[in-house]
Amino acid sequence: MRRPIYWLYVVSIAFFVSGIGFLVTSARVREPAHVEAPITTPVASVKQIMQGIVDPATNVVFGAVSSTSTKAGVVETAPKTDREWELVGNSAAALVES
Structure with a gap:
């Protein structure tokens, strides 16, 4: 009876660790450089x-x-x-x- 609970524990820990990995990776993605609008003069x-x-x-x-x-x-x-x-x-x- 201990074997299924052990594998469930291992799988849940693996999902948890991979989720944290995805969060860290997505936080490292650089934001695109802010492009300023061209300056226009009123006509x-x-x-x-x-x-x-x-x-x-x-x-x-x-x-x-x-x-x-x-x-x-x-x-x-x-x-x-x-x-x-x-x-x-x-x-x-x-x-x-x-």
């Missing part, structure tokens, strides 16, 4: 970006759909063609990217 100021990209794009996006009340009734304006929707989508993309 435009925040004011120029706001005036040149953000303001025109917001005018297109927020002015795409509107409702106007007149004496004749409510006039609703919305893009109807694929080209008009594409212009609104392009302006929305410019807003997201800026």
